[in-house]
Amino acid sequence: MSYIVIDEDRCKGCELCTTVCPQGDLVQMAGHFNVKGYRPSVFVDPEGRCTGCTLCAMMCPDTVITVYRTARKKKTVE
Amino acid sequence: MVGTRLSGWKGYRTMKILMKGNEAIAEAAIRAGCEAYFGYPITPQTEVLEYMARRMTELGRAFVQAESEVGAINMVYGAACTGARAMTTTSSPGYSLMQEGISYMAMSFVPCVIVNIMRGGPGLGNIQPSQGDYFQMTKGGGHGDYHLLSLAPSTVQETVDLIIEAFDLADKYRQPVTVIADGLIGQIMEPVEFPDLKEPQRPERPWALTGAKGRKKNVITSLFLDAHELERENLKLQAIIAQIKANEVRYAEYWLDGAEIVVIAYGTAGRIAQTAVKRAREQGIAVGLFRPISVFPFPYDRLREIAETAQQLLVVEMSAGQMLEDVRLATCNRVPISFYGRMGGVVPLPEEILDKIKGLAGTGS
Amino acid sequence: MSEDGELVFRRPAALSDVVTHYCPGCMHGIVHRLIAEVIDELGIRERTVGIAPVGCSVLAYHYFECDFAEAAHGRAPAMATGIKRTHPELVVFTYQGDGDLASIGTNELIHAAARGENITVVFINNAVYGMTGGQMAPTTLPGMVTTSSPYGRDVKRQGYPVRVCELVSQLDGTAYIVRRSAYKPAEIRKLRQALKIAFQVQMAELGFSLVEVVSNCPTNWGMTPKESLRFVEERMIAYYPLGDYRVRDEVKTLK
Numbered sequence: 001m002s003y004i005v006i007d008e009d010r011c012k013g014c015e016l017c018t019t020v021c022p023q024g025d026l027v028q029m030a031g032h033f034n035v036k037g038y039r040p041s042v043f044v045d046p047e048g049r050c051t052g053c054t055l056c057a058m059m060c061p062d063t064v065i066t067v068y069r070t071a072r073k074k075k076t077v078e
Numbered sequence: 079m080v081g082t083r084l085s086g087w088k089g090y091r092t093m094k095i096l097m098k099g100n101e102a103i104a105e106a107a108i109r110a111g112c113e114a115y116f117g118y119p120i121t122p123q124t125e126v127l128e129y130m131a132r133r134m135t136e137l138g139r140a141f142v143q144a145e146s147e148v149g150a151i152n153m154v155y156g157a158a159c160t161g162a163r164a165m166t167t168t169s170s171p172g173y174s175l176m177q178e179g180i181s182y183m184a185m186s187f188v189p190c191v192i193v194n195i196m197r198g199g200p201g202l203g204n205i206q207p208s209q210g211d212y213f214q215m216t217k218g219g220g221h222g223d224y225h226l227l228s229l230a231p232s233t234v235q236e237t238v239d240l241i242i243e244a245f246d247l248a249d250k251y252r253q254p255v256t257v258i259a260d261g262l263i264g265q266i267m268e269p270v271e272f273p274d275l276k277e278p279q280r281p282e283r284p285w286a287l288t289g290a291k292g293r294k295k296n297v298i299t300s301l302f303l304d305a306h307e308l309e310r311e312n313l314k315l316q317a318i319i320a321q322i323k324a325n326e327v328r329y330a331e332y333w334l335d336g337a338e339i340v341v342i343a344y345g346t347a348g349r350i351a352q353t354a355v356k357r358a359r360e361q362g363i364a365v366g367l368f369r370p371i372s373v374f375p376f377p378y379d380r381l382r383e384i385a386e387t388a389q390q391l392l393v394v395e396m397s398a399g400q401m402l403e404d405v406r407l408a409t410c411n412r413v414p415i416s417f418y419g420r421m422g423g424v425v426p427l428p429e430e431i432l433d434k435i436k437g438l439a440g441t442g443s
Numbered sequence: 444m445s446e447d448g449e450l451v452f453r454r455p456a457a458l459s460d461v462v463t464h465y466c467p468g469c470m471h472g473i474v475h476r477l478i479a480e481v482i483d484e485l486g487i488r489e490r491t492v493g494i495a496p497v498g499c500s501v502l503a504y505h506y507f508e509c510d511f512a513e514a515a516h517g518r519a520p521a522m523a524t525g526i527k528r529t530h531p532e533l534v535v536f537t538y539q540g541d542g543d544l545a546s547i548g549t550n551e552l553i554h555a556a557a558r559g560e561n562i563t564v565v566f567i568n569n570a571v572y573g574m575t576g577g578q579m580a581p582t583t584l585p586g587m588v589t590t591s592s593p594y595g596r597d598v599k600r601q602g603y604p605v606r607v608c609e610l611v612s613q614l615d616g617t618a619y620i621v622r623r624s625a626y627k628p629a630e631i632r633k634l635r636q637a638l639k640i641a642f643q644v645q646m647a648e649l650g651f652s653l654v655e656v657v658s659n660c661p662t663n664w665g666m667t668p669k670e671s672l673r674f675v676e677e678r679m680i681a682y683y684p685l686g687d688y689r690v691r692d693e694v695k696t697l698k
Contacts, residue, residue: 002448014468014661014668020628038467054452055628061472062463068448114529140528144521145554152518152551156494156525159512160533164525182515287510287526289490289533297504299495299513 002052004043007064013038017056017065023049027056094269099234099259100125100167102270103193106238107165108133110245111278112191114140114164116153118172121205122261123195126167139278147172151179151192158183158190159298161286163245163278167193169261170203170211173219180254181220185300185311187285187318189248191241192226193257195264198423206423207261207346212400215258216374223312227255227322228374232349234268240371242273247326249281251318258373260396262346262425328371329380333359337366339438340384342405343394344370346425351394354431363439373401381408390438391415394431396424455479457488457508464502468668470658471499473625474567475506477635478536481642482509491534492526494519496543499573503538517548520555523562534645536563542572545581545605552611559616559650563641566607568683569658577663581605584682589663604682608655612689618650620689624657624680626672633685640697649693657683 004027011034017027018041026045034040043050052069097105104126107115115134117127127143134141140157144150150166157164168176173194183190196211198204213219215228227247231237237259244255287296302308332352334340343351348369355367368384370377385391391413393402399417406415418434420426454460458479465471482488488509495503497516504511514522519537527535544552544566555562571589572578578591582604586595596604612620619641623634634656641652657679659671666674 010462012467016468016668016672019669019672052448052451057452058628058631059473061465061467061469063454063458063472063476065452066450066454067452069451070448114525116525140525142524142528142558145550148518149521149524149551149554152515152521153525153528155514155518156512156522156527157529158525159522160492160526160530162529164529178515179518186513287492287512287533288530289492290508290510291489295508296510297512299504299511301501301513 001048002050002067002069003045004050004056005066005068006041006043008040008042009035010062010064011038011040012036012062013040014061015041016059016061017041020055020059022053022055023051026050094271096267097234097270098125098265098267099237100195100264101129102234102238103167103241103259103264104129104133105272106241107191107245108137109272109275110242111163111276112139112165112245113162113278114154114157116142116144116150116157116164116166118144118147118150118168120169120172122197122207122264123167123169123193125264126193147175148179151176154190155179155183155188158188159287161283161288165191165193167195169195169197170199170208173211173214177214177220180226181222181224182300183254184224184226184315185222186298187252187315188254188298189252190254191244191248191257192254193241193259196258196260204423205261207263207396207425208421208423209260209345209347209396209400210421211258212373212395212397215256216376224315225319225374226253227251227326228258228372229255229328230258230345230371230373231263232345232369234263234266235270237263238270238272251322253318258345260346261423323375326372327375327377327380329377330369330371332367332369334366334368334384337364338389339363339365339392339435340388341365341367341392341394341431341435342370342381342401343367344373344401347394347396350426350428351431353428354435357428357432358435358439363435365435365439370401376404376408378404378408381405385409385413388413392434392438393417394426395419396426397421455483457482459506459508461505463506465499466662468659468661468671469499470569470625470656471567473631474565474634474656474658475503477631477638478538478565479507480635481639484639485642485646487534487642487646490532491536494522494535494537496537496539498540498543500538500540500567501574517543517546518551519543519548520551520560520562520564524555524558524560527560527562531561534642536565536642538565539567540573541566541568541570541580541582545607553614556611556614556651556653557616559618561645561648561650563645564653565638566653566655567658568607568655569660570604570679571660571663573660573663577660584678606683608653608688611653616651617653617689618691619644619652619694621687622655622657622683622685624675624685626659626675630685640694643697644694647693647697649691655683657685
């Protein structure tokens, strides 16, 4: 399934990436601080809903998000 | 010893032609391989722009009449950043507008040639010749610690020679080089010779902005937010200025042997003083002429030597007395210094200077 | 998580792998990335020269992997002219804020456009002088409070904001003058496309191109980054409508 990698220590905690995710809240602000003293964004996708649409990465002013997409396999009808 | 042309392009082969100073300035730059000219109309130097408009276009070289002198100097800065030989010419008020750009080029080690054909000032002043920009030309002019190599010709031929050399000096030191003439030199016509047309060759300039192909990117900037880093850059600049001071002092001397009075004058004032001194000698007065050609670096050492034998110095300028201060610096008041100056674009006549010399020699009526 | 997925989004090669000095949420970072993406896509990194202004993006030369020069405040278009006229084969772009371009540098901008210089100007309009701490800019909106319009911009005493695209598109030397924004992904896509076209206009020597980006300044607007996006969408774009202001015919036929 698709996913994103966030370079946490480069994130400036601006939250813009959290405002565009079509799946709602796959990108959230973390509870902890990063090395720069910001609360970084983190990828939270337990159900694997991320489609790799890259909107969060597009919105990031600091290019800290890298996106990997796996083409969704056709659901095989049991 | 009649004045000799100490600087100059040896080995001219072309014939002499009668040419207006401003046009000779333009042709000299073209012969020196100037690839880009950016100017703005301002009397008394606009003919340089007009001549360049014709010739540079003919030769397929870059020419733009800029929106202002501020635009022009920054176009020069851009072109010079690519390693191209670039030039602008202007006159006093325009030269004032160029100061910021020049300061940037000095700090980012970008070579170019700038000719200031000085006119009456301050303010809008007028269009007659003047030497009122000496401080601005030799003491930096813009913000920060820098001095530009400033060469002051007194004839059209010498202007041609110095402009051709200025391009090589700019490359040699990676600094803007200025030639300071005035409205008289720009407007008079005199016979001149030129070297053959030099195609713009582009010597190796690893620092130039030519596209980061097969190398790391180049950045040309004068911004160094860290003070220690800016100081390091300044030290590099000061080292260049020291080199200029050591290698580029130029002057001409006329009848100094046994001269009790030494007249000191540069550019047009130097030329007029030469006539006056010649007449005074014909009337038996022991007087000589010292004519600085490089006004930065100023010939302090040579002047100090002269002050040891001379009894009196007479500084002649078309200003309120600016080079005068450098003469005082050089001679530390070891010998009395008189000053004769005209301002406002008034060009002194030889007779005026001759009377002053006679007065000093005690034989004045 | 195995990294078996296909990499679909990463830092463009033309964007230096460094942390920028820009404030959190500042759109400069987005525009920088888009320019770098376009440079990569067009394959011109090795013949592009950028010119940084004086302002927040004065350090832009740290953030691009192509040759760069630092211009005096407002003079980037003149510098670009000098570079382009001596090296037409180079792709030259200036990157300027509203103080640099619409205040001190207006004369250089207008005449570079009137001359039809084949250069590309990327103009970031965030209605305030950012680097110097939030003063009023020529593009500050009426009523907007800044450190030099503390009672809100009073048009009677401090005049009206300057609409640059509308102004510059009157000049026949211009070939492509558009205004975009980056406050949401759909707009970011349009902005990226506009930047690409602008560079292509230059490469096809069709004349002067300018892309204005209606941008934000969370720090000096006194807002969170998210709030600043709303301000851009609701207040800024109302005064600076997005769209195409001049697109010469030949541009339309560009591939």
